[in-house]
Amino acid sequence: MTVAPEDVDLSTVDLSDRDWWARPPQERHAALDRLRAERPFAFFAEPDLPGIPAGPGYHAVTRYADLETISSQPGLFCSGRGAVSMQDVPAELHEFYGSLISMDDPRHAKIRRIVSKTFTPRMLERTLDSVRAVVDDVLARARVTAEAHGGVLDVVPDLAAPIPLRVICDMMGVPEEDRSRVLACSNIVLSGGDPDLIEDDDPLTAFLTAGMEMAALMERLAAERLADPREDLTTALVTTEVDGERLTSQEIASFFILLLVAGNETTRNAISQGLLALSEWPEERARWAADPSLDRTAVEEVVRWVSPVTWMRRTATRDGEVGGHRFTAGEKFLLFYNAANRDPAVFADPQRFDVGRDPNPHVGFGSRGPHFCLGAHLARRELQVTFRALFDQLPDLEVTGPPDRLRSSFVNGLKHLPARLTGVR
Amino acid sequence: MRVAVERERCVGSGQCELLAPDVFEVDDDGAVRLLQDDPADDGAVRDAVQQCPTGALALLDGD
Numbered sequence A: 001m002t003v004a005p006e007d008v009d010l011s012t013v014d015l016s017d018r019d020w021w022a023r024p025p026q027e028r029h030a031a032l033d034r035l036r037a038e039r040p041f042a043f044f045a046e047p048d049l050p051g052i053p054a055g056p057g058y059h060a061v062t063r064y065a066d067l068e069t070i071s072s073q074p075g076l077f078c079s080g081r082g083a084v085s086m087q088d089v090p091a092e093l094h095e096f097y098g099s100l101i102s103m104d105d106p107r108h109a110k111i112r113r114i115v116s117k118t119f120t121p122r123m124l125e126r127t128l129d130s131v132r133a134v135v136d137d138v139l140a141r142a143r144v145t146a147e148a149h150g151g152v153l154d155v156v157p158d159l160a161a162p163i164p165l166r167v168i169c170d171m172m173g174v175p176e177e178d179r180s181r182v183l184a185c186s187n188i189v190l191s192g193g194d195p196d197l198i199e200d201d202d203p204l205t206a207f208l209t210a211g212m213e214m215a216a217l218m219e220r221l222a223a224e225r226l227a228d229p230r231e232d233l234t235t236a237l238v239t240t241e242v243d244g245e246r247l248t249s250q251e252i253a254s255f256f257i258l259l260l261v262a263g264n265e266t267t268r269n270a271i272s273q274g275l276l277a278l279s280e281w282p283e284e285r286a287r288w289a290a291d292p293s294l295d296r297t298a299v300e301e302v303v304r305w306v307s308p309v310t311w312m313r314r315t316a317t318r319d320g321e322v323g324g325h326r327f328t329a330g331e332k333f334l335l336f337y338n339a340a341n342r343d344p345a346v347f348a349d350p351q352r353f354d355v356g357r358d359p360n361p362h363v364g365f366g367s368r369g370p371h372f373c374l375g376a377h378l379a380r381r382e383l384q385v386t387f388r389a390l391f392d393q394l395p396d397l398e399v400t401g402p403p404d405r406l407r408s409s410f411v412n413g414l415k416h417l418p419a420r421l422t423g424v425r
Numbered sequence B: 001m002r003v004a005v006e007r008e009r010c011v012g013s014g015q016c017e018l019l020a021p022d023v024f025e026v027d028d029d030g031a032v033r034l035l036q037d038d039p040a041d042d043g044a045v046r047d048a049v050q051q052c053p054t055g056a057l058a059l060l061d062g063d
Protein backbone atom coordinates (compact mmCIF):
# COMPACT_ATOMS: atom_id res chain seq x y z
CA MET A 1 0.00 0.00 0.00
CA THR A 2 1.31 3.42 -0.80
CA VAL A 3 0.15 6.63 0.75
CA ALA A 4 0.82 9.84 -1.15
CA PRO A 5 1.68 12.95 0.87
CA GLU A 6 -1.33 14.76 -0.59
CA ASP A 7 -3.63 12.07 0.85
CA VAL A 8 -2.64 12.96 4.38
CA ASP A 9 -4.93 15.12 6.45
CA LEU A 10 -2.40 17.06 8.50
CA SER A 11 -5.05 18.09 11.01
CA THR A 12 -5.19 14.45 12.19
CA VAL A 13 -1.44 14.17 12.68
CA ASP A 14 -0.26 14.47 16.28
CA LEU A 15 3.37 13.54 16.79
CA SER A 16 2.75 13.38 20.54
CA ASP A 17 0.19 10.59 20.15
CA ARG A 18 1.85 7.24 20.58
CA ASP A 19 -0.92 5.44 18.70
CA TRP A 20 -0.07 7.50 15.64
CA TRP A 21 3.45 6.01 15.76
CA ALA A 22 2.10 2.46 15.51
CA ARG A 23 0.56 3.30 12.11
CA PRO A 24 2.11 1.86 8.93
CA PRO A 25 5.46 3.46 8.03
CA GLN A 26 4.24 4.61 4.59
CA GLU A 27 1.55 6.65 6.24
CA ARG A 28 3.94 8.13 8.80
CA HIS A 29 6.46 9.05 6.14
CA ALA A 30 3.81 10.63 3.94
CA ALA A 31 2.82 12.85 6.87
CA LEU A 32 6.43 13.72 7.69
CA ASP A 33 6.99 14.61 4.01
CA ARG A 34 4.11 17.06 4.22
CA LEU A 35 5.37 18.56 7.45
CA ARG A 36 8.88 18.94 6.04
CA ALA A 37 7.59 20.64 2.91
CA GLU A 38 4.92 22.86 4.47
CA ARG A 39 5.51 23.28 8.19
CA PRO A 40 9.19 22.58 8.89
CA PHE A 41 8.91 23.76 12.49
CA ALA A 42 5.40 22.44 13.19
CA PHE A 43 4.29 22.99 16.76
CA PHE A 44 2.81 20.21 18.90
CA ALA A 45 1.45 20.11 22.42
CA GLU A 46 3.10 17.73 24.88
CA PRO A 47 1.23 14.58 25.93
CA ASP A 48 0.00 14.18 29.50
CA LEU A 49 2.07 11.97 31.73
CA PRO A 50 0.74 10.91 35.11
CA GLY A 51 2.36 13.00 37.83
CA ILE A 52 4.20 15.34 35.46
CA PRO A 53 2.65 18.65 34.40
CA ALA A 54 2.47 19.12 30.63
CA GLY A 55 4.97 21.71 29.41
CA PRO A 56 4.70 24.38 26.73
CA GLY A 57 4.99 22.07 23.69
CA TYR A 58 7.72 21.65 21.06
CA HIS A 59 8.64 22.28 17.45
CA ALA A 60 9.13 19.24 15.20
CA VAL A 61 12.28 19.74 13.12
CA THR A 62 11.94 17.73 9.91
CA ARG A 63 14.37 19.32 7.44
CA TYR A 64 17.89 17.86 7.30
CA ALA A 65 19.60 21.25 7.16
CA ASP A 66 17.74 22.69 10.17
CA LEU A 67 18.38 19.54 12.17
CA GLU A 68 22.10 19.82 11.47
CA THR A 69 22.17 23.51 12.35
CA ILE A 70 20.58 22.81 15.73
CA SER A 71 22.56 19.67 16.53
CA SER A 72 25.90 21.32 15.76
CA GLN A 73 25.37 24.24 18.19
CA PRO A 74 25.16 22.59 21.61
CA GLY A 75 25.74 25.90 23.39
CA LEU A 76 22.65 27.47 21.85
CA PHE A 77 20.56 24.27 21.81
CA CYS A 78 21.33 22.31 24.96
CA SER A 79 20.61 18.75 26.06
CA GLY A 80 20.78 19.40 29.78
CA ARG A 81 17.08 20.15 30.14
CA GLY A 82 16.20 16.74 28.75
CA ALA A 83 17.12 15.02 25.50
CA VAL A 84 14.97 11.91 25.63
CA SER A 85 11.61 13.20 26.85
CA MET A 86 9.22 15.81 25.53
CA GLN A 87 8.45 16.97 29.04
CA ASP A 88 10.86 18.59 31.44
CA VAL A 89 11.06 15.68 33.82
CA PRO A 90 11.77 16.07 37.53
CA ALA A 91 15.50 16.53 38.07
CA GLU A 92 16.06 13.23 39.90
CA LEU A 93 14.37 11.15 37.22
CA HIS A 94 16.18 12.97 34.48
CA GLU A 95 19.61 12.46 35.96
CA PHE A 96 18.83 8.88 36.69
CA TYR A 97 17.73 7.91 33.20
CA GLY A 98 19.51 10.44 31.10
CA SER A 99 23.13 10.37 32.16
CA LEU A 100 25.45 11.43 29.35
CA ILE A 101 22.72 11.93 26.82
CA SER A 102 21.06 14.69 28.86
CA MET A 103 24.26 16.41 29.94
CA ASP A 104 26.08 19.37 28.48
CA ASP A 105 29.79 20.00 28.07
CA PRO A 106 32.24 20.28 29.73
CA ARG A 107 31.01 17.54 32.07
CA HIS A 108 29.48 15.55 29.22
CA ALA A 109 32.78 15.32 27.35
CA LYS A 110 34.73 14.39 30.49
CA ILE A 111 32.39 11.53 31.32
CA ARG A 112 32.14 10.34 27.77
CA ARG A 113 35.93 10.12 27.43
CA ILE A 114 36.01 7.51 30.21
CA VAL A 115 34.48 5.03 27.82
CA SER A 116 35.09 6.52 24.38
CA LYS A 117 38.25 4.54 23.71
CA THR A 118 36.44 1.22 24.15
CA PHE A 119 34.10 2.13 21.31
CA THR A 120 36.66 3.25 18.73
CA PRO A 121 37.14 1.32 15.48
CA ARG A 122 40.65 0.30 16.57
CA MET A 123 39.57 -1.18 19.89
CA LEU A 124 36.50 -2.84 18.44
CA GLU A 125 38.69 -4.69 15.97
CA ARG A 126 39.65 -6.83 18.95
CA THR A 127 36.06 -7.66 19.85
CA LEU A 128 35.12 -8.67 16.32
CA ASP A 129 35.67 -12.36 17.02
CA SER A 130 33.47 -12.29 20.08
CA VAL A 131 30.70 -10.50 18.15
CA ARG A 132 30.96 -13.23 15.50
CA ALA A 133 30.76 -15.94 18.16
CA VAL A 134 27.64 -14.36 19.69
CA VAL A 135 25.96 -14.06 16.30
CA ASP A 136 26.79 -17.65 15.28
CA ASP A 137 25.45 -18.96 18.55
CA VAL A 138 22.21 -16.94 18.38
CA LEU A 139 21.60 -18.08 14.79
CA ALA A 140 22.25 -21.71 15.67
CA ARG A 141 19.77 -21.50 18.55
CA ALA A 142 17.19 -19.81 16.34
CA ARG A 143 17.46 -22.73 13.92
CA VAL A 144 16.89 -25.19 16.76
CA THR A 145 13.85 -23.19 17.92
CA ALA A 146 12.46 -23.10 14.39
CA GLU A 147 13.04 -26.82 13.88
CA ALA A 148 11.10 -27.56 17.05
CA HIS A 149 8.17 -25.48 15.75
CA GLY A 150 7.75 -26.61 12.18
CA GLY A 151 10.10 -23.92 10.88
CA VAL A 152 8.31 -21.04 12.58
CA LEU A 153 10.16 -18.35 14.54
CA ASP A 154 9.73 -14.79 15.74
CA VAL A 155 12.54 -12.55 14.49
CA VAL A 156 12.42 -10.19 17.48
CA PRO A 157 12.95 -12.53 20.47
CA ASP A 158 14.73 -15.30 18.53
CA LEU A 159 17.24 -13.26 16.50
CA ALA A 160 17.19 -9.50 16.87
CA ALA A 161 16.98 -9.05 20.65
CA PRO A 162 19.61 -11.50 21.91
CA ILE A 163 22.48 -10.32 19.67
CA PRO A 164 22.98 -6.75 20.96
CA LEU A 165 22.03 -7.80 24.48
CA ARG A 166 24.77 -10.40 24.64
CA VAL A 167 27.35 -8.15 23.02
CA ILE A 168 26.81 -5.22 25.39
CA CYS A 169 26.53 -7.47 28.44
CA ASP A 170 29.85 -9.09 27.48
CA MET A 171 31.44 -5.66 27.24
CA MET A 172 30.03 -4.60 30.60
CA GLY A 173 30.76 -7.92 32.27
CA VAL A 174 27.15 -8.67 33.24
CA PRO A 175 26.88 -12.29 34.45
CA GLU A 176 24.85 -14.76 32.39
CA GLU A 177 22.20 -15.31 35.05
CA ASP A 178 21.25 -11.59 35.18
CA ARG A 179 20.78 -11.09 31.46
CA SER A 180 17.12 -11.95 31.00
CA ARG A 181 16.18 -9.46 33.73
CA VAL A 182 18.37 -6.85 32.08
CA LEU A 183 16.46 -7.35 28.83
CA ALA A 184 13.08 -7.10 30.56
CA CYS A 185 14.08 -3.90 32.38
CA SER A 186 15.54 -2.24 29.32
CA ASN A 187 12.31 -3.04 27.45
CA ILE A 188 10.32 -1.21 30.09
CA VAL A 189 12.61 1.79 30.25
CA LEU A 190 12.34 2.32 26.49
CA SER A 191 8.76 1.13 26.04
CA GLY A 192 7.44 4.66 25.95
CA GLY A 193 4.75 3.32 28.24
CA ASP A 194 3.54 0.67 25.77
CA PRO A 195 1.13 -1.33 27.96
CA ASP A 196 2.09 -4.63 26.30
CA LEU A 197 5.56 -4.45 27.75
CA ILE A 198 4.54 -3.30 31.19
CA GLU A 199 2.79 -5.74 33.48
CA ASP A 200 2.12 -3.07 36.07
CA ASP A 201 -0.95 -0.83 35.69
CA ASP A 202 1.02 2.30 36.35
CA PRO A 203 3.74 2.95 33.74
CA LEU A 204 5.61 5.46 35.88
CA THR A 205 5.95 3.00 38.76
CA ALA A 206 7.02 0.25 36.39
CA PHE A 207 9.56 2.61 34.85
CA LEU A 208 11.05 3.50 38.22
CA THR A 209 11.09 -0.09 39.44
CA ALA A 210 12.91 -1.23 36.29
CA GLY A 211 15.49 1.51 36.74
CA MET A 212 16.04 0.62 40.37
CA GLU A 213 16.48 -3.03 39.54
CA MET A 214 19.16 -2.20 37.00
CA ALA A 215 20.81 0.19 39.44
CA ALA A 216 20.90 -2.51 42.11
CA LEU A 217 22.53 -4.93 39.70
CA MET A 218 25.11 -2.29 38.82
CA GLU A 219 25.89 -1.51 42.41
CA ARG A 220 26.63 -5.15 43.03
CA LEU A 221 28.76 -5.41 39.90
CA ALA A 222 30.58 -2.16 40.69
CA ALA A 223 31.53 -3.39 44.14
CA GLU A 224 32.84 -6.63 42.65
CA ARG A 225 34.98 -4.79 40.08
CA LEU A 226 36.38 -2.37 42.63
CA ALA A 227 37.59 -5.32 44.67
CA ASP A 228 38.67 -7.30 41.65
CA PRO A 229 39.28 -5.15 38.53
CA ARG A 230 38.93 -6.71 35.09
CA GLU A 231 39.20 -5.61 31.47
CA ASP A 232 35.56 -4.58 31.11
CA LEU A 233 33.67 -1.30 30.83
CA THR A 234 32.34 -1.56 34.34
CA THR A 235 35.87 -1.57 35.70
CA ALA A 236 36.68 1.56 33.69
CA LEU A 237 33.60 3.27 35.09
CA VAL A 238 34.37 2.49 38.71
CA THR A 239 38.08 3.20 38.64
CA THR A 240 38.40 6.37 36.52
CA GLU A 241 38.44 9.82 38.09
CA VAL A 242 36.82 12.94 36.60
CA ASP A 243 38.12 16.25 37.96
CA GLY A 244 39.90 14.29 40.66
CA GLU A 245 36.77 12.48 41.79
CA ARG A 246 35.36 9.08 41.14
CA LEU A 247 31.85 8.89 39.74
CA THR A 248 29.18 8.41 42.39
CA SER A 249 27.33 5.11 42.46
CA GLN A 250 24.28 6.99 41.18
CA GLU A 251 26.23 8.29 38.20
CA ILE A 252 27.63 4.87 37.46
CA ALA A 253 24.18 3.31 37.63
CA SER A 254 22.68 5.79 35.19
CA PHE A 255 25.58 5.38 32.78
CA PHE A 256 25.12 1.65 32.97
CA ILE A 257 21.41 1.98 32.23
CA LEU A 258 22.15 4.27 29.30
CA LEU A 259 24.65 1.86 27.79
CA LEU A 260 22.36 -1.10 28.19
CA VAL A 261 19.28 0.61 26.88
CA ALA A 262 21.01 2.52 24.08
CA GLY A 263 22.98 -0.54 23.05
CA ASN A 264 20.00 -2.89 22.99
CA GLU A 265 16.86 -1.32 21.71
CA THR A 266 18.45 0.45 18.78
CA THR A 267 20.50 -2.32 17.20
CA ARG A 268 17.68 -4.78 17.77
CA ASN A 269 15.27 -2.70 15.76
CA ALA A 270 17.80 -2.15 13.01
CA ILE A 271 18.11 -5.94 12.68
CA SER A 272 14.39 -6.71 12.73
CA GLN A 273 13.36 -3.89 10.44
CA GLY A 274 16.37 -4.40 8.20
CA LEU A 275 15.05 -7.93 7.65
CA LEU A 276 11.59 -6.53 7.04
CA ALA A 277 12.95 -4.08 4.45
CA LEU A 278 14.81 -6.92 2.71
CA SER A 279 11.61 -8.93 2.48
CA GLU A 280 9.86 -5.95 0.92
CA TRP A 281 12.70 -5.30 -1.52
CA PRO A 282 13.65 -8.82 -2.75
CA GLU A 283 16.00 -7.58 -5.49
CA GLU A 284 17.95 -5.60 -2.93
CA ARG A 285 18.14 -8.69 -0.72
CA ALA A 286 19.46 -10.82 -3.61
CA ARG A 287 21.97 -8.13 -4.54
CA TRP A 288 23.33 -7.74 -0.99
CA ALA A 289 23.35 -11.47 -0.20
CA ALA A 290 25.44 -12.14 -3.30
CA ASP A 291 28.00 -9.41 -2.65
CA PRO A 292 29.80 -9.00 0.71
CA SER A 293 31.50 -5.86 -0.60
CA LEU A 294 28.11 -4.18 -0.13
CA ASP A 295 28.07 -4.85 3.63
CA ARG A 296 29.27 -1.37 4.50
CA THR A 297 26.85 0.68 2.41
CA ALA A 298 23.96 -1.70 3.01
CA VAL A 299 24.24 -1.37 6.78
CA GLU A 300 24.25 2.44 6.49
CA GLU A 301 21.13 2.18 4.36
CA VAL A 302 19.44 -0.05 6.95
CA VAL A 303 20.13 2.58 9.62
CA ARG A 304 18.87 5.40 7.37
CA TRP A 305 15.80 3.44 6.34
CA VAL A 306 14.82 2.27 9.82
CA SER A 307 16.02 5.28 11.83
CA PRO A 308 15.71 3.26 15.07
CA VAL A 309 15.89 6.39 17.23
CA THR A 310 13.13 8.68 16.00
CA TRP A 311 14.14 11.90 17.75
CA MET A 312 16.26 13.63 20.36
CA ARG A 313 15.29 16.89 22.01
CA ARG A 314 17.21 20.16 22.33
CA THR A 315 16.20 23.28 24.26
CA ALA A 316 17.11 26.83 23.25
CA THR A 317 19.31 28.61 25.79
CA ARG A 318 18.85 32.07 24.19
CA ASP A 319 16.60 33.82 21.71
CA GLY A 320 17.54 33.42 18.07
CA GLU A 321 16.62 32.32 14.58
CA VAL A 322 17.04 29.05 12.71
CA GLY A 323 15.95 28.24 9.14
CA GLY A 324 13.63 31.25 9.09
CA HIS A 325 12.04 30.37 12.43
CA ARG A 326 12.44 32.89 15.28
CA PHE A 327 12.60 31.31 18.70
CA THR A 328 12.90 32.39 22.30
CA ALA A 329 14.98 30.93 25.14
CA GLY A 330 13.37 27.80 26.56
CA GLU A 331 11.74 26.74 23.30
CA LYS A 332 11.97 23.00 22.67
CA PHE A 333 12.96 21.32 19.43
CA LEU A 334 12.50 17.66 18.61
CA LEU A 335 14.99 16.56 15.96
CA PHE A 336 13.14 14.04 13.80
CA TYR A 337 15.96 11.88 12.41
CA ASN A 338 13.51 9.74 10.46
CA ALA A 339 12.23 12.80 8.60
CA ALA A 340 15.70 14.22 7.90
CA ASN A 341 16.76 10.79 6.63
CA ARG A 342 14.16 11.02 3.85
CA ASP A 343 14.73 14.66 2.96
CA PRO A 344 14.76 14.89 -0.84
CA ALA A 345 17.10 17.90 -0.59
CA VAL A 346 19.84 15.47 0.54
CA PHE A 347 18.85 11.95 -0.57
CA ALA A 348 18.05 11.08 -4.18
CA ASP A 349 14.88 9.01 -4.34
CA PRO A 350 14.64 8.88 -0.55
CA GLN A 351 11.73 6.41 -0.42
CA ARG A 352 13.82 3.80 -2.19
CA PHE A 353 15.75 1.23 -0.16
CA ASP A 354 19.09 0.99 -1.93
CA VAL A 355 21.80 -1.22 -0.40
CA GLY A 356 24.44 0.45 -2.54
CA ARG A 357 23.54 4.06 -1.63
CA ASP A 358 26.75 6.08 -1.57
CA PRO A 359 27.26 8.73 -0.31
CA ASN A 360 24.74 8.26 2.47
CA PRO A 361 25.13 11.08 5.01
CA HIS A 362 22.22 9.85 7.13
CA VAL A 363 21.64 11.08 10.66
CA GLY A 364 20.45 7.76 12.11
CA PHE A 365 23.27 7.93 14.67
CA GLY A 366 22.69 11.61 15.25
CA SER A 367 23.86 14.65 13.38
CA ARG A 368 26.91 16.81 14.07
CA GLY A 369 27.49 17.57 17.70
CA PRO A 370 29.02 16.15 20.86
CA HIS A 371 26.26 13.56 21.41
CA PHE A 372 26.90 11.69 18.17
CA CYS A 373 26.18 8.03 18.97
CA LEU A 374 28.88 6.53 21.17
CA GLY A 375 28.02 3.05 19.89
CA ALA A 376 27.96 3.81 16.16
CA HIS A 377 31.06 1.81 15.30
CA LEU A 378 29.90 -1.08 17.46
CA ALA A 379 26.41 -1.05 15.97
CA ARG A 380 27.79 -1.00 12.42
CA ARG A 381 29.95 -3.96 13.21
CA GLU A 382 27.13 -5.91 14.84
CA LEU A 383 24.88 -5.24 11.87
CA GLN A 384 27.48 -6.18 9.28
CA VAL A 385 28.29 -9.45 11.04
CA THR A 386 24.62 -10.25 11.65
CA PHE A 387 23.32 -9.71 8.12
CA ARG A 388 26.21 -11.55 6.52
CA ALA A 389 25.69 -14.47 8.92
CA LEU A 390 21.94 -14.45 8.21
CA PHE A 391 22.58 -14.73 4.46
CA ASP A 392 25.09 -17.55 4.99
CA GLN A 393 23.53 -19.51 7.82
CA LEU A 394 19.78 -18.91 7.52
CA PRO A 395 19.40 -18.34 3.76
CA ASP A 396 15.88 -19.78 3.84
CA LEU A 397 14.62 -17.24 6.41
CA GLU A 398 11.41 -15.69 5.15
CA VAL A 399 9.24 -13.05 6.82
CA THR A 400 5.69 -14.45 6.87
CA GLY A 401 3.47 -11.88 8.47
CA PRO A 402 3.01 -8.26 9.31
CA PRO A 403 5.06 -6.88 12.20
CA ASP A 404 3.61 -5.92 15.53
CA ARG A 405 4.82 -2.36 16.10
CA LEU A 406 5.84 -0.69 19.33
CA ARG A 407 3.61 2.21 20.30
CA SER A 408 6.34 4.75 20.92
CA SER A 409 7.23 8.04 19.32
CA PHE A 410 10.82 7.77 20.49
CA VAL A 411 11.94 4.32 19.36
CA ASN A 412 10.93 2.93 16.00
CA GLY A 413 10.51 -0.61 17.22
CA LEU A 414 8.97 -3.99 16.56
CA LYS A 415 7.62 -6.28 19.24
CA HIS A 416 7.13 -9.25 16.92
CA LEU A 417 7.98 -10.20 13.36
CA PRO A 418 6.71 -13.65 12.32
CA ALA A 419 9.00 -15.65 10.04
CA ARG A 420 9.89 -19.17 9.02
CA LEU A 421 12.74 -21.22 7.72
CA THR A 422 11.34 -22.57 4.47
CA GLY A 423 13.84 -25.42 4.44
CA VAL A 424 12.38 -26.95 7.62
CA ARG A 425 9.37 -29.18 7.25
CA MET B 1 49.40 19.32 5.76
CA ARG B 2 49.07 20.55 9.34
CA VAL B 3 46.08 19.64 11.48
CA ALA B 4 45.11 21.43 14.68
CA VAL B 5 43.42 19.45 17.44
CA GLU B 6 41.34 20.99 20.20
CA ARG B 7 41.25 18.18 22.71
CA GLU B 8 38.73 19.81 25.07
CA ARG B 9 36.11 19.72 22.33
CA CYS B 10 36.84 16.14 21.27
CA VAL B 11 34.47 13.50 22.65
CA GLY B 12 36.48 10.61 21.26
CA SER B 13 33.82 9.66 18.72
CA GLY B 14 36.42 7.87 16.63
CA GLN B 15 34.99 9.19 13.36
CA CYS B 16 38.37 10.59 12.32
CA GLU B 17 40.08 7.34 13.31
CA LEU B 18 37.67 5.45 11.09
CA LEU B 19 38.39 7.66 8.10
CA ALA B 20 42.16 8.11 8.51
CA PRO B 21 43.50 5.51 10.97
CA ASP B 22 47.15 6.30 10.18
CA VAL B 23 46.73 9.92 11.22
CA PHE B 24 44.27 9.95 14.14
CA GLU B 25 43.96 7.82 17.24
CA VAL B 26 41.71 8.11 20.27
CA ASP B 27 44.16 7.68 23.13
CA ASP B 28 43.81 6.24 26.63
CA ASP B 29 42.36 9.53 27.87
CA GLY B 30 39.54 9.13 25.39
CA ALA B 31 40.46 12.12 23.23
CA VAL B 32 42.14 12.24 19.85
CA ARG B 33 45.86 12.59 19.20
CA LEU B 34 47.80 12.88 15.98
CA LEU B 35 49.97 9.97 14.93
CA GLN B 36 51.83 12.15 12.41
CA ASP B 37 52.92 15.78 12.69
CA ASP B 38 52.61 16.56 9.04
CA PRO B 39 50.36 14.02 7.31
CA ALA B 40 50.21 13.80 3.55
CA ASP B 41 47.42 15.82 2.01
CA ASP B 42 44.81 13.27 1.09
CA GLY B 43 41.04 13.22 0.88
CA ALA B 44 40.65 11.03 3.95
CA VAL B 45 42.33 13.54 6.28
CA ARG B 46 40.27 16.39 4.84
CA ASP B 47 37.10 14.33 5.22
CA ALA B 48 37.99 13.55 8.82
CA VAL B 49 38.57 17.22 9.63
CA GLN B 50 35.39 18.24 7.87
CA GLN B 51 33.23 15.51 9.39
CA CYS B 52 34.38 15.67 13.01
CA PRO B 53 31.05 15.95 14.82
CA THR B 54 32.35 18.38 17.42
CA GLY B 55 34.52 20.60 15.26
CA ALA B 56 37.62 19.62 17.24
CA LEU B 57 39.81 19.39 14.13
CA ALA B 58 40.96 22.13 11.77
CA LEU B 59 43.35 22.48 8.88
CA LEU B 60 46.00 25.06 9.66
CA ASP B 61 46.54 28.10 7.45
CA GLY B 62 47.87 27.54 4.01
CA ASP B 63 46.47 24.01 3.67
Ligand code: HEM
Binding pocket: A071, A100, A101, A102, A112, A168, A258, A259, A260, A262, A263, A264, A266, A267, A270, A303, A307, A308, A309, A312, A337, A363, A364, A365, A366, A367, A368, A369, A370, A371, A372, A373, A374, A375, A376, A378, A379
Ligand atom coordinates in the same frame (compact mmCIF):
# COMPACT_ATOMS: atom_id res chain seq x y z
C1 HEM C 1 21.71 1.03 15.06
C2 HEM C 1 21.99 1.25 16.29
C3 HEM C 1 22.01 2.60 16.96
C4 HEM C 1 21.39 3.78 16.61
C5 HEM C 1 20.48 4.03 15.43
C6 HEM C 1 21.76 4.77 17.61
C7 HEM C 1 21.34 6.10 17.57
C8 HEM C 1 21.75 7.07 18.46
C9 HEM C 1 21.34 8.45 18.41
C10 HEM C 1 20.39 9.06 17.37
C11 HEM C 1 21.95 9.11 19.42
C12 HEM C 1 21.81 10.60 19.79
C13 HEM C 1 22.74 11.44 19.00
C14 HEM C 1 22.61 12.92 19.29
O1 HEM C 1 21.88 13.32 20.20
O2 HEM C 1 23.25 13.69 18.56
C15 HEM C 1 22.73 8.13 20.15
C16 HEM C 1 23.48 8.40 21.28
C17 HEM C 1 24.06 7.40 22.04
N1 HEM C 1 24.20 6.06 21.70
FE1 HEM C 1 23.49 5.17 20.06
N2 HEM C 1 22.58 4.20 18.53
C18 HEM C 1 22.77 2.88 18.18
C19 HEM C 1 23.54 1.94 18.83
C20 HEM C 1 24.19 2.17 20.01
C21 HEM C 1 24.98 1.18 20.70
C22 HEM C 1 25.24 -0.25 20.23
C23 HEM C 1 25.43 1.77 21.82
C24 HEM C 1 26.32 1.05 22.79
C25 HEM C 1 26.70 1.30 23.86
C26 HEM C 1 24.95 3.15 21.84
C27 HEM C 1 25.19 4.10 22.83
C28 HEM C 1 24.84 5.43 22.75
C29 HEM C 1 25.15 6.41 23.79
C30 HEM C 1 25.86 6.14 25.11
C31 HEM C 1 24.66 7.65 23.34
C32 HEM C 1 24.75 9.01 24.06
C33 HEM C 1 26.00 9.70 23.63
C34 HEM C 1 26.18 11.09 24.21
O3 HEM C 1 25.22 11.69 24.71
O4 HEM C 1 27.32 11.58 24.18
N3 HEM C 1 24.20 3.35 20.71
N4 HEM C 1 22.60 6.90 19.53
Ligand code: SF4
Binding pocket: B009, B010, B011, B012, B013, B014, B015, B016, B017, B024, B026, B031, B032, B051, B052, B053, B054, B055, B056, B057
Ligand atom coordinates in the same frame (compact mmCIF):
# COMPACT_ATOMS: atom_id res chain seq x y z
S1 SF4 D 1 36.09 12.94 15.00
FE1 SF4 D 1 36.33 14.75 16.32
S2 SF4 D 1 35.30 14.20 18.24
FE2 SF4 D 1 35.60 12.33 17.12
S3 SF4 D 1 37.54 11.50 17.88
FE3 SF4 D 1 38.03 12.69 16.06
S4 SF4 D 1 38.50 14.72 16.85
FE4 SF4 D 1 37.44 13.67 18.49
